[in-house]
Amino acid sequence: MDILKISEDYAKNLLKDKLSSVYTYHNLDHTIQVVDKIKILAKEENINPEDTENLLLAGWFHDLGYVDDAENHEEESRKIASDFLRQHQFSEERIAKIGELILATDKFYKPKNHLEEVIKDADLYHLASDDYFRICENLRQEIKEVHHQKFSKQQWSELNIVFFSKHQFYTKYAKENWQPIKEKNVDRILSSIKDLKEEKKKKASEDNDKALLNKKKLEKLESPERGIETMFRVTLNNHTKLSQIADSKANILLSVNAIIISVALSTLIPKLDAPSNSHLIVPTFIMIMSSVACIILAIMSTRPKVSSGTFTRKEIEEKKVNLLFFGNFYKMPMEEYLWAMKEMMADRQYLYDTMIKDLYYLGIVLNRKYKLLRLTYTVFTIGIIASVIAFVIAFRSVTI
Numbered sequence: 001m002d003i004l005k006i007s008e009d010y011a012k013n014l015l016k017d018k019l020s021s022v023y024t025y026h027n028l029d030h031t032i033q034v035v036d037k038i039k040i041l042a043k044e045e046n047i048n049p050e051d052t053e054n055l056l057l058a059g060w061f062h063d064l065g066y067v068d069d070a071e072n073h074e075e076e077s078r079k080i081a082s083d084f085l086r087q088h089q090f091s092e093e094r095i096a097k098i099g100e101l102i103l104a105t106d107k108f109y110k111p112k113n114h115l116e117e118v119i120k121d122a123d124l125y126h127l128a129s130d131d132y133f134r135i136c137e138n139l140r141q142e143i144k145e146v147h148h149q150k151f152s153k154q155q156w157s158e159l160n161i162v163f164f165s166k167h168q169f170y171t172k173y174a175k176e177n178w179q180p181i182k183e184k185n186v187d188r189i190l191s192s193i194k195d196l197k198e199e200k201k202k203k204a205s206e207d208n209d210k211a212l213l214n215k216k217k218l219e220k221l222e223s224p225e226r227g228i229e230t231m232f233r234v235t236l237n238n239h240t241k242l243s244q245i246a247d248s249k250a251n252i253l254l255s256v257n258a259i260i261i262s263v264a265l266s267t268l269i270p271k272l273d274a275p276s277n278s279h280l281i282v283p284t285f286i287m288i289m290s291s292v293a294c295i296i297l298a299i300m301s302t303r304p305k306v307s308s309g310t311f312t313r314k315e316i317e318e319k320k321v322n323l324l325f326f327g328n329f330y331k332m333p334m335e336e337y338l339w340a341m342k343e344m345m346a347d348r349q350y351l352y353d354t355m356i357k358d359l360y361y362l363g364i365v366l367n368r369k370y371k372l373l374r375l376t377y378t379v380f381t382i383g384i385i386a387s388v389i390a391f392v393i394a395f396r397s398v399t400i
Contacts, residue, residue: 001086004056008035010084011060018067022146025139026066026073030126035059037122044173051115054094056082058101058119070146077164078102117170121222123176127167128178136160154196157189232355239362246369250298253376256300257291264288279397283390290383294376301372305365316340319350324358 065076078099104116309331
């Protein structure tokens with residue numbers, strides 16, 4: 001079997017089976033890419049067959065050292081290659097040449113001959129790749145996991161610019177074909193750095209705005225005015241809910257008693273003409289009258305009180321009008337009402353006094369509603385009990 005095929009299978013199996021998954025850049029994909037670029041460069045640079053084979057063997061072995069030792073992977077890769085090639089009867093001279101090509105892939109090494117230039121260019125081809133940003137991100141993640149060095153996107157881009165500035169392609173083909181793409185990648189990195197800086201500046205501005213907003217919110221929380229406003233809002237909300245509950249209860253009583261009267265009118269009263277049903281007159285009368293009384297009281301509890309709906313400028317100047325209640329202004333012209341509201345808003349004491357009065361009068365209305373509701377429920381309860389007792393007595397008197 002061809003030594004290149006044997007080496008390829010050996011390298012692929014070793015990287016698949018033993019290389020840690022944290023190596024997201026120095027892995028099988030990178031090795032295959034390097035070998036492919038060596039083939040292109042060897043052809044374009046007119047490298048002879050034996051040297052081409054040496055380059056390809058070095059390409060397959062150049063990163064196998066990552067399996068055991070990431071820090072000295074080039075030297076470890078050279079040892080692995082030497083042991084493998086000795087098993088396949090390679091001469092020591094040729095093994096040494098291949099080992100030197102592997103060591104030439106060190107990122108700080110400056111190539112000394114044409115073959116070293118070829119493998120050096122092939123190893124760093126990704127700098128001129130259209131997929132550079134994805135490959136480079138894989139390298140950033142590998143450094144984070146293996147060497148525990150974490151870089152932000154901006155820091156990483158700036159480090160890449162430094163590396164690009166120090167790097168150069170050596171072979172004629174790479175200079176003519178890869179260098180232009182590499183320069184485009186440099187422009188893309190510079191553009192990315194600019195965008196990241198603008199984004200960072202924008203985020204800092206947003207953070208400052210947020211800090212100022214939080215400071216203002218804190219100041220508002222610490223100010224007594226905010227507590228006062230919260231008190232008014234909560235109290236008004238409670239008054240409104242209580243009023244809605246009272247109206248709902250009154251509506252229930254109206255509905256129930258209306259049903260009772262309807263049933264009585266349709267079933268009981270037509271039968272009272274018969275002498276045999278005379279004993280039902282008193283119980284029916286008690287039931288209907290108690291229901292009528294409940295309906296009247298429920299209506300009274302929900303009956304609105306409408307005021308004049310007007311005010312004078314003198315009353316505003318003397319701070320006697322509650323402009324928050326619609327019954328005091330609904331007949332006034334819009335211009336007068338706007339003027340009065342602005343006068344009130346300009347005077348904080350007047351504003352607070354008006355809000356207090358509004359709450360006070362709401363409380364009075366609620367007190368009237370709940371007193372009438374309590375009376376209604378009492379009448380309803382007594383009426384129901386009295387009606388039941390009257391019906392029981394009436395039926396018992398008949399049976400006796």
